[in-house]
Amino acid sequence: MQRTIRIQIENQDLKETIDQYFQAYCLCIDKGMELHTSNKKKIHNATYYPIRKMYPSIPSALVQTIRDVASENLYTVKLKVKPIPKNKFIRYDKRTFSYKNGQVSISTTNGRKKFNVTLPKFAEKYKDWNCKAGTVVLRNDQLWLNLIFDKETKTIDNPDTFIGIDRGINNIAVCSDNSFYNSNRLKSIKGKYQYLKAKLQSSGTRSAKRHLKKLKGREKRFVRDVNHCLSKQIVKKPYDCFVLEDLKNIKKYKGKRFNKKLGNWSYYQLGNFIQYKAEELGKTVIKVNPKHTSQKCSKCEHSEKTNRKGSRFKCKKCGFELNADLNASRNIASLGKSQIGRLNVIQPNVALATIAISPQINVDR
């Protein structure tokens, strides 16, 4: 699990470093394009000594990250354009950077420098996490330090600590511990917004358009608030592992119909909030395939489309009867349990591989 905290900093040595770093980065990109390769080793062979010679004050560990970022970015754009980001940047790793108790120690073209930074209040909870990597970005002549905090996620071996969460249809969420979160209030307020929006849209005047924009913002904030409250309540439950359906390919599975009034995005948002907040508490979130979760019997596993009728579930085989969303949440929980074997495999540390640099790529260069 990772969190990135952005802090504004002032440092002349870093400003000089970022200029030279960026020039050297562009040199690697040019060489990669010329040789038509994103291969790290080839780029290294073609650029390492020329860069050391041209920019002798860039520490060699930084020259290596220049080559790494260049090679990764060339690979990402498949050598079709020069991947030159809009803002200058430096990537730091554990050889060139450390952060502990508010103190940053960082390599520059003028030697290793130390200075203190203050974490914003909301980020104080990360101060005991690992921070071995970061980036420095120059945006509008202002330096920003991105501290990347890292924490290992707990592994689970007790299957009783699973809870399945079903989103959509009759309720916003139903959990396999028999708790229901109905969407009546949300639906009625969203309904009001929809009525007002339709009225404004049909009028079409300029002031109506302005009003419509405001209304859309207000509606979005309202749903966001509901999702915040709801996810907070759910992750507080005494479970270590929260199982959700993976909604990425939801359209493929016609068995699951979301309430049209609420719109798909609010379910995605709820899922994202649950994941974010659960991880913050050191808990795990598993996503499972949503196929058949609403038509399978959670007691005998018999799956049939007609098992479900509206909000009721009645198994055609064993006669088991239950609220349909609750039945689905139990299926989701058991899918999570069966997936856990894969989760316990130790995951490699991807901290350094995923440091994102600005995604905007200037094609004109």
Ligand SMILES: [Zn+2]
């Ligand atoms: Zn059954």
